[in-house]
Amino acid sequence: xxxxxxxxxxxxxxxxxxxxxxxxxxxxxxxxxxxxxxxxxxxxxxxxxxxxxxxxxxxxxxxxxxxxxxxxxxxxxxxxxxxxxxxxxxxxxxxxxxxxxxxxxxxxxxxxxxxxxxxxxxxxxxxxxxxxxxxxxxxxxxxxxxxxxxxxxxxxxxxxxxxxxxxxxxxxxxxxxxxxxxxxxxxxxxxxxxxxxxxxxxxxxxxxxxxxxxxxxxxxxxxxxxxxxxxxxxxxxxxxxxxxxxxxxxxxxxx
Amino acid sequence: xxxxxxxxxxxxxxxxxxxxxxxxxxxxxxxxxxxxxxxxxxxxxxxxxxxxxxxxxxxxxxxxxxxxxxxxxxxxxxxxxxxxxxxxxxxxxxxxxxxxxxxxxxxxxxxxxxxxxxxxxxxxxxxxxxxxxxxxxxxxxxxxxxxxxxxxxxxxxxxxxxxxxxxxxxxxxxxxxxxxxxxxxxxxxxxxxxxxxxxxxxxxxxxxxxxxxxxxxxxxxxxxxxxxxxxxxxxxxxxxxxxxxxxxxxxxxxxxxxxxxxxxxxxxxxxxxxxxxxxxxxxxxxxxxxxxxxxxxxxxxxxxxxxxxxxxxxxxxxxxxxxxxxxxxxxxxxxxxxxxxxxxxxxxxxxxxxxxxxxxxxxxxxxxxxxxxxxxxxxxxxxxxxxxxxxxxxxxxxxxxxxxxxxxxxxxxxxxxxxxxxxxxxxxxxxxxxxxxxxxxxxxxxxxxxxxxxxxxxxxxxxxxx
Numbered sequence: 001x002x003x004x005x006x007x008x009x010x011x012x013x014x015x016x017x018x019x020x021x022x023x024x025x026x027x028x029x030x031x032x033x034x035x036x037x038x039x040x041x042x043x044x045x046x047x048x049x050x051x052x053x054x055x056x057x058x059x060x061x062x063x064x065x066x067x068x069x070x071x072x073x074x075x076x077x078x079x080x081x082x083x084x085x086x087x088x089x090x091x092x093x094x095x096x097x098x099x100x101x102x103x104x105x106x107x108x109x110x111x112x113x114x115x116x117x118x119x120x121x122x123x124x125x126x127x128x129x130x131x132x133x134x135x136x137x138x139x140x141x142x143x144x145x146x147x148x149x150x151x152x153x154x155x156x157x158x159x160x161x162x163x164x165x166x167x168x169x170x171x172x173x174x175x176x177x178x179x180x181x182x183x184x185x186x187x188x189x190x191x192x193x194x195x196x197x198x199x200x201x202x203x204x205x206x207x208x209x210x211x212x213x214x215x216x217x218x219x220x221x222x223x224x225x226x227x228x229x230x231x232x233x234x235x236x237x238x239x240x241x242x243x244x245x246x247x248x249x250x251x252x253x254x255x
Numbered sequence: 256x257x258x259x260x261x262x263x264x265x266x267x268x269x270x271x272x273x274x275x276x277x278x279x280x281x282x283x284x285x286x287x288x289x290x291x292x293x294x295x296x297x298x299x300x301x302x303x304x305x306x307x308x309x310x311x312x313x314x315x316x317x318x319x320x321x322x323x324x325x326x327x328x329x330x331x332x333x334x335x336x337x338x339x340x341x342x343x344x345x346x347x348x349x350x351x352x353x354x355x356x357x358x359x360x361x362x363x364x365x366x367x368x369x370x371x372x373x374x375x376x377x378x379x380x381x382x383x384x385x386x387x388x389x390x391x392x393x394x395x396x397x398x399x400x401x402x403x404x405x406x407x408x409x410x411x412x413x414x415x416x417x418x419x420x421x422x423x424x425x426x427x428x429x430x431x432x433x434x435x436x437x438x439x440x441x442x443x444x445x446x447x448x449x450x451x452x453x454x455x456x457x458x459x460x461x462x463x464x465x466x467x468x469x470x471x472x473x474x475x476x477x478x479x480x481x482x483x484x485x486x487x488x489x490x491x492x493x494x495x496x497x498x499x500x501x502x503x504x505x506x507x508x509x510x511x512x513x514x515x516x517x518x519x520x521x522x523x524x525x526x527x528x529x530x531x532x533x534x535x536x537x538x539x540x541x542x543x544x545x546x547x548x549x550x551x552x553x554x555x556x557x558x559x560x561x562x563x564x565x566x567x568x569x570x571x572x573x574x575x576x577x578x579x580x581x582x583x584x585x586x587x588x589x590x591x592x593x594x595x596x597x598x599x600x601x602x603x604x605x606x607x608x609x610x611x612x613x614x615x616x617x618x619x620x621x622x623x624x625x626x627x628x629x630x631x632x633x634x635x636x637x638x639x640x641x642x643x644x645x646x647x648x649x650x651x652x653x654x655x656x657x658x659x660x661x662x663x664x665x666x667x668x669x670x671x672x673x674x675x676x677x678x679x680x681x682x683x684x685x686x687x688x689x690x691x692x693x694x695x696x697x698x699x700x701x702x703x704x705x706x707x708x709x710x711x712x713x714x715x716x717x718x719x720x721x
Contacts, residue, residue, distance in 0.1 A: 048675050051667075076677035088672040092690025101686065102676040109677070141690075158676065 001026045001063060001197050002166055008057035009046045016042040018222030019058070024166070027194040031208055031233060032201045034219035035241045040201045041085060043219070044170040047199075048082035049075050063165065076102075077109035079165030083155040083172050090142040095154070096124065098142050099161050106162060127160040131187035149180035156187045167191075168199045173207035185210030205237035220248050262304060263324040264451065264495075271327035272296050272418060284392065287402035295409070295417035302410035309411075314610045314642040315581045320523045320550055325451040325495050327419065328368060346476035347443050353517070354441045354471035359703040361439035361469065368444055369422040369454025369498070382432025382464070388455055391425035400425070400457045400501070412525045413554075416499040420455035430461040430505075437467035437511075437701065444518065445475040446494040456500040460508045467511045469704055472496075472526075474518040474548075493521040500527070506534035506561065513541040513704055517711065522548040527556075532593075534561035540568045541699055542582070543708050546575035546604070546715050555584045559621075562590040570599035571695040571708075573688075573715055574607035574639070581610035586628075588621040588651075595625070600695050601632040602688055602716075603639035614646040615658070621651050628658040633665070633691050635684070685716040 007020040016039050024030050034040050046053045047060065049072035060067040067075060090098075104114045115123065128135055133153050143151050152172055159167055169188070173181055188198065188211050200211060208216070208230065216232040217224045220241070225248040226232065236244075275292075284292075304321055305312035347367055355363075362379055365372040371387050379385060391397040409417065424440070444452060460466045474494065496518075504510050510530075518524055530538050544551050557566050566586060574580040586595045601609045615626045632641045645658040665687055673683035692712055699705040 050671055071680075072671060072674040073677050073679050073683075076675055082675050084672065084675075088666075088669050090669050090672070090687070090690055092693030093673075093686050098673070098676070098678075098686065101682060102673075102678050105679060105682070106677040162676065 002067075002199075003061040004058070005060075006058035007043075007046070007055065007060060009042065009053050009055045011042065011053050015056075016053075016222055017046065020219075020222070020224060022217065022224065024197050024199060026165075026197055027192075028215065029192065029198045029200065029211065029213045031213035031216045031230075032199060032219055032224075033203070033205075033216060033233065033236060035245070036203070038219045039222045040203075040219050041170055044082055044085075044168045044199075044201055047075075047080060047168055048072060073105070074109075076162075076164075077106045081159055081162060081164035081167045083152075083159060083167065083169045085170040085172075085174065087143050087146075087151040087155055089144045089146070091144045093142045095140055095142050096138050099124070099158060102158075103161060124161065127157060130190055131156045131160050132183045133157040148175035149177065152176055152180065152184055153187075156184050160187065160191055164196065166197050166199070168201065170201045171203060172200075173202055173204065181207065182210060205233045208233045218244055220245060223248075225251075262321045264321060265303065267325060267327050267451070268415060268419060269300075275419065285398055285402060288392065288398065291402055292418050295414045296419075298410050299414040299418055302414065305411045311583060311612070312411075314608075314612075314644075315550075315552060315579060317523075317550065317552075320493075320495070323449055323493050325449045325493070328421075328446075328450045328452045347445060350443045350445075350473045350475035351441055354443075354473045354515075356439065356469065356471075356703050356707040359437070359439060359469070359701065359707070361437045362434075364424070364438055364440045366424060366440065366442050366454070367475075368446075368450075368452045369442075371422075371424050380432075380434035380436060382429040383434050383438070383466075384427045384429075386425040386427075388420070388423040388425055388457070391457070397425065397427075400459070401455070412497045413499055413527050416453045416455055416497050416527070420453050420499065423455040423457070425456070426458040426466075428458075428460045428464040428466050428508075430464055432461075432464045434466065437469055440468060440470045442470065442472045442498075443475050444472070444494050444496050444522065446492050449493045451495045451497065453497045453499075455498070458500070458502045458510075460502070460504050460510055462505045463507045464505075465509045465511075467701070469513045469701075470515070472514070472516045472518055472524065474522050491521075493523070495523045496525065498524075498526045500529070502528065502530045502538075504530065504532045504536040504538050506536055508533075509537040511539045511700065513699065513701075514543065515708065515711070516542075516544045516548070516551055516553075518548040518551075520547060520549065523550040524548050525550075525552045525554075527554040529556045529558065530566075531558045531560055532564040532566065535563045536561075537565045539566075539700075540570075541695075542568075542570040542572075543711070544570075544572040544574070544580050544582075545711055546573060546578060546607075548578065550579050550581075552581045553583065555582070557584075557586045557595065559586070559588050559590055559593045559595070562592050564590075564593045566593070566595040567698070568595070568597040568599070569695050569698045570597075571692050572599070572601045572609060573604070573692075573712065574601070574609050575604040575715065576607060577605075578607045579610070580607070581612075583610075583612045583614075585614045585616065586626060588615070588617040588624045588626060590618075591621055592623040593621065593625075595627070597628040598695060598698075599630045600692060601630070601641060601643075602691065603632065603634045603636070603641055604715075605636050606638040607636075608639070609641040609643075611641070611643045611660075612646065613644075613658070615648070615656060617647075617649040617651050617654055617656065619650040622653045624651060624654040624656065626654070626656045630660045631691075632660075632662045633688065634662055635665070635688075685713070688716045689713065 009017040
């Protein structure tokens, strides 16, 4: 589904990603872990098409197409979804109109007719239930005055509505209490299927107790320094990141 | 700089005033009114048309529109006014349809070039009386409203209107009257040759009465008549509207006043409104200006002449093309314990220019004044400009006053968030503009009017933004 080859990217002239290689297949859940500042969120932003990131080398192929050539909206319509670490509050844009607009544009892109009001309402009700999202929040302004947990749940609600092929969850667990974490994870687990894939970016192993990954990668200093299965996450929880940092420095190419 | 002699319209109004003085029409006017006209005309002669050297017109250069010739409408020996209505009746009807607010249960009052089309009026609510200004002037009980100058010091366009006004609408609401439905006043302006129209309106809302008015300003096929076309068949006729409204809100009365300005190209609209508030009265004004007219200049002056009044002013201007939209407001706190709150928001597209000048004047006697003002602007295009100038002059010492002004662009974060959900850049910008305007539109108390205004916003957004 997604093939990242030797991806280099910089922001404001500073190199952040220094050769990422990653392949994600349909039906898989990949966790990307790593210490602060290792480039985890930058990778998510580059994949979603944030414009202040400049890709200097490498390529990203999504479902056989060159992802890097697409504008952020086309990436979304093709099936890439980024659950934001810090969802934006937009007063005056109603949550539900925003979703209606987004879904209509995605469906048009796929050559599907827009849902009529009734079908949309039914879908919205069904997904609200699935991710336990409060109906009152649906009609409010987008994220305005939402608590941290409500914002994150709204991201998962949007994910459920838009049914992307590839979801990237950028530190969705940060700022969540244990109940919210459980609800968010439950929602994601219900949405997992053989046809979609997830990249879960997290600092802590905690989220991975709820959403069990098929693969775990450790990002450090702009590169993936170690890959493994879910046991790697447990090892990291126990030993921290320092042993990996040392390993990474030993293995770093010398000039 | 243009001298008055270089401005064709200046000569036209001088000749027009001489014709008016000589004509029989003046014989039927009271000597007081004649004196008022004469003194206003002298003031206009002194001031001429405003230039950017005048503080109140510093950012609004109207020289380019004064190069055109205009005929003076509505006075003896002039042209335009009601007579023009028949010829373009179809255009007028189309304009009225555009102005209509869907699902609004209101009494429709139609004015064409300032002349009330009585035959189109349905029943009026009890306690509300409508007269043409010509009729009201004949009535000794009402003529005083026209004989006194609006404030006796006005210059420029306000003086010109006082000197030469002919038609308009007089509204009187009886004390204690609570009309069940709002009035929807539709002002249609139309011309088949270049024309200056100068309507004058007076509303008197008596004690404890309530009045809700929605005013729509539209044009009907300005310059689409055969005479108005150039040799390529392109419309060329222009219309200058110089309108003056005086609103008196007596004690304990409430007025809710919405203005929706959607005139078309080749329209130059100068609209002066003076509101005089008496004890414990409430006045709310919602002003919406949309792309179309070349020039829109609104002067909204609120005179708080007695204590314990409440005033809310909300404005939204959406400017596009080469348009210039200028809102000058004045809240004149003359007496103690009055509350005023003002929020104006502007969206400047393409090569448009916006001007906001909000003056709050607190007199020495006006203790316990609460006066707040805010102006926020979203400048969409690199070629658009805004001049925002809040002015607070406070001479009392026990007051709460604040003002603020911002000019900004789209939030990149918000744009990216919307685009990351599959929404195109243009649609995302449209959503953000709507969101920006929402603070103002949500203040409209009548749902149908709010929907109408929101629909007009979506109609103009998204455009090609740059």
